[in-house]
């Protein structure tokens with residue numbers, strides 16, 4: 001694990017703005033999925049919401065919808081004519097998302113694409129101002145390359161889980177084959193980004209680690 005004292009993540013969450021009650025309702029419904037740990041939650045949610053706000057983003061792409069928490073957080077920061085396209089493969093998870101989006105004014109800005117994201121991303125028109133990558137880890141390298149293609153010149157890519165609960169510090173082994181593959185994919189993407197001259201990147205220790213990536217345009221350095 002990271003060298004943070006126990007309880008630090010809860011402390012950070014407790015010192016982050018309390019969102020609208022719809023987000024609490026999503027957090028209740030996520031328990032029934034048996035995969036509550038996949039939901040971003042308040043601190044990551046407001047971090048993304050703030051990035052959308054300060055960047056003035058109008059078009060956002062999310063890879064990995066789950067129960068729609070992060071999508072609704074980002075959509076809430078978009079202007080009225082903004083749009084957020086979000087990709088997932090699960091009817092069940094996204095049914096929870098749709099139920100709650102329908103109750104929130106920002107829900108109408110969200111366009112869910114229910115198909116493997118590798119397919120959806122092949123058929124999108126650029127540019128996107130912000131791309132949030134938070135789906136199956138084995139395809140992270142593909143999502144990163146596609147995100148760069150689709151990104152506006154001053155756009156931002158945000159990759160979640162880049163610290164993978166600290167497993168990036170160890171060997172590529174963990175609990176079972178799936179974890180091994182995920183750890184390897186995340187470590188590999190982190191190295192790719194770090195050695196990629198096309199981008200400027202900063203890795204943050206927000207929750208499970210978030211990498212911010214922008215194009216290394218000379219005008220922006």
Ligand SMILES: C[S@@+](CC[C@H](N)C(=O)[O-])C[C@H]1O[C@@H](n2cnc3c(N)ncnc32)[C@H](O)[C@@H]1O
Pocket residue numbers: 038039040041063064065066067068069070071087088089090093115116117118134135136
């Ligand atoms: C970590 S969750 C997303 C969490 C969400 N962004 C949030 O912050 O609350 C990952 C999601 O990726 C979806 N997923 C897995 N494989 C996928 C694929 N090939 N294409 C699209 N979505 C996929 C899963 O169904 C799951 O809902």
